[in-house]
Amino acid sequence: MVGSGGHDHFFGREVWHVSGRAYRGLSADERQADRRERLISAAYTLYASLGFPGTTIERLCSEARISNRAFYECFSGREELLQVVHERCIEEALGSVAKSVQEAPDTFLGRLEAGIAGYVGFVTQDRRRARIMHLEVRRAGDQPLLASRERTMSAFYKVIEDAPEGTAPVPSGVDPHLLSLAMLGALQELIVDWVLAEDPPEVEAVVGAAVHLLRRVFPASVLQPSEHA
Incomplete structure (x- = not known):
């Protein structure tokens, strides 16, 4: 478990989403891993519901509850x-x-x-x-x-x-x-x-x-x- 803040099941594995307070006790790698999983989970839903062309980076970040800057720390782009x-x-x-x-x-x-x-x-x-x-x-x-x-x-x-x-x-x-x-x-x-x-x-x-x-x-x-x- 990474920290508090809620969890879901995605691709057969449990994904934990930590709160801002819990981030204080995590390393930089742990914080980035959590953000990455948030984005993957968001993309799994949005790419299927809105389609790849219709899913913007802003929408992915909103769904994942991260900043646009944090997106580019995890992935080079939507592709x-x-x-x-x-x-x-x-x-x-x-x-x-x-x-x-x-x-x-x-x-x-x-x-x-x-x-x-x-x-x-x-x-x-x-x-x-x-x-x-x-x-x-x-x-x-x-x-x-x-x-x-x-x-x-x-x-x-x-x-x-x-x-x-x-x-x-x-x-x-x-x-x-x-x-x-x-x-x-x-x-x-x-x-x-x-x-x-x-x-x-x-x-x-x-x-x-x-x-x-x-x-x-x-x-x-x-x-x-x-x-x-």
């Missing part, structure tokens, strides 16, 4: 702040996927379907998370988007690489990197549609559409029965 929020979302989403894959049937398709279901389920638990990861990051320039694609591509491709010995998960003549990119692009658009829809489809329908596409992509040699069929 860096979004990248930090987005990377934290990705980190937790991939952790959820890893857990789902570990608990899945020991088949290539079983693990891949479990990963898709785990990812979609986790991302859509909180509309703010889904919007930041799949919509607002596109509006913030290339760097956050490129970092996101690299991490998610690596995780998706690892499932293909770890396929049971003797299977041929990638169709002959198809580049596995491009195949992974195509699958992730389709999943991305499904979630974007879910975020933007006034009456979004059930999460199970989003997972079902992604799994249906998956079954059309890979050869019959790896389409073994799974719990997610």
Whole structure:
């Protein structure tokens, strides 16, 4: 606990916001860490509700209850702040996927379907998370988007690489990197549609559409029965 002043839960961790009086007993690093978490928490809500283009630094500082000067002691600008929020979302989403894959049937398709279901389920638990990861990051320039694609591509491709010995998960003549990119692009658009829809489809329908596409992509040699069929 850093000090008094209230707390909330953000990204699965407890975040304490200290009062001005409590700041007197804290080091400069502790004060800056608290301000940084305030800004991350504010950005998580504002970037999702107002959108990245509509969220000013002044509004972020007001929500976080810090000065504009303190903002620039923590982040170089709105883009860096979004990248930090987005990377934290990705980190937790991939952790959820890893857990789902570990608990899945020991088949290539079983693990891949479990990963898709785990990812979609986790991302859509909180509309703010889904919007930041799949919509607002596109509006913030290339760097956050490129970092996101690299991490998610690596995780998706690892499932293909770890396929049971003797299977041929990638169709002959198809580049596995491009195949992974195509699958992730389709999943991305499904979630974007879910975020933007006034009456979004059930999460199970989003997972079902992604799994249906998956079954059309890979050869019959790896389409073994799974719990997610």
